[in-house]
Amino acid sequence: MPGWRRARLTERTDQTATGRTLTFEVARWPGHLPGQHVDVRLTAADGYQAVRSYSLAAPADTDRIELGVQAVPGGEVSPYLADDLPVDAEVEVKGPLGGWFVWTPEEPGPLLLIAGGSGIVPLMAMLRARLASASDAPCTLLYSVRGPDEVWYATELDSAAQHTHIRRLYTRLAPADSERPAGRVTKLDLPPAEGSRCYVCGPTGFVEHVSALLLGAGHAPDQIRTERFG
Numbered sequence: 001m002p003g004w005r006r007a008r009l010t011e012r013t014d015q016t017a018t019g020r021t022l023t024f025e026v027a028r029w030p031g032h033l034p035g036q037h038v039d040v041r042l043t044a045a046d047g048y049q050a051v052r053s054y055s056l057a058a059p060a061d062t063d064r065i066e067l068g069v070q071a072v073p074g075g076e077v078s079p080y081l082a083d084d085l086p087v088d089a090e091v092e093v094k095g096p097l098g099g100w101f102v103w104t105p106e107e108p109g110p111l112l113l114i115a116g117g118s119g120i121v122p123l124m125a126m127l128r129a130r131l132a133s134a135s136d137a138p139c140t141l142l143y144s145v146r147g148p149d150e151v152w153y154a155t156e157l158d159s160a161a162q163h164t165h166i167r168r169l170y171t172r173l174a175p176a177d178s179e180r181p182a183g184r185v186t187k188l189d190l191p192p193a194e195g196s197r198c199y200v201c202g203p204t205g206f207v208e209h210v211s212a213l214l215l216g217a218g219h220a221p222d223q224i225r226t227e228r229f230g
């Protein structure tokens with residue numbers, strides 16, 4: 001696999017107050033699978049370099065890749081990418097990376113996606129691929145966020161909810177029309193196991209908590225795939 005490629009920022013879109021969609025143009029991008037990520041490398045004028053991983057938010061689309069970056073307070077790289085990297089500026093990317101946390105529409109069987117916060121990013125690539133395909137495998141997205149202001153891809157998820165089962169689970173502040181009170185994910189939030197392939201992504205604590213719930217609910221360990229953001 002080739003090493004680092006130059007990636008030019010072409011567009012930045014707000015998802016939340018601190019979450020951004022960044023679209024880059026990468027010449028001769030080889031394509032990728034839903035769930036894969038890239039390493040992003042920044043190089044300062046004095047030669048200092050920093051590398052962080054970011055998931056690909058959309059299925060492969062020629063030379064265009066889409067990332068979703070949550071600005072972590074005090075973080076070295078994410079606030080810069082989220083708010084300061086100028087449009088038309090270049091970074092370097094390496095990838096696509098990762099072969100385990102991957103779903104393709106050819107895979108049979110029900111799909112259960114469980115996201116915590118910005119962990120929605122790689123699951124969005126899977127959901128978008130699922131909706132664009134002829135797959136009729138049942139698909140459920142459970143999306144845990146602190147409150148309504150922290151929902152990424154809100155309009156797109158509202159539209160996708162016409163074709164797939166999407167539930168927003170609020171942990172701190174639930175809107176009046178929420179079907180459940182605010183609180184962390186519990187076993188009551190999980191759909192029946194039914195042989196689903198499960199993908200869980202978010203902060204480490206969230207991923208560990210949800211994985212334990214899935215195992216307790218009878219999901220097969222080899223059908224639970226996880227990605228931890230930090």
Ligand SMILES: Cc1cc2nc3c(=O)[nH]c(=O)nc-3n(C[C@H](O)[C@H](O)[C@H](O)COP(=O)(O)OP(=O)(O)OC[C@H]3O[C@@H](n4cnc5c(N)ncnc54)[C@H](O)[C@@H]3O)c2cc1C
Nearest residue numbers: 037052053054055068069070072075076077078121229230
């Ligand atoms: C495979 C993979 C895919 C990833 N995909 C994404 C993605 O799509 N979008 C995204 O926003 N991030 C993603 N991350 C996390 C990302 O790589 C960085 O860790 C994150 O952006 C923080 O980097 P930073 O330089 O700003 O913070 P740092 O300077 O590295 O860390 C600053 C402080 O923040 C803490 N911290 C680090 N990461 C997080 C976090 N995610 N949440 C809360 N606190 C944190 C650190 O422990 C440290 O105390 C992914 C990580 C991995 C391993």
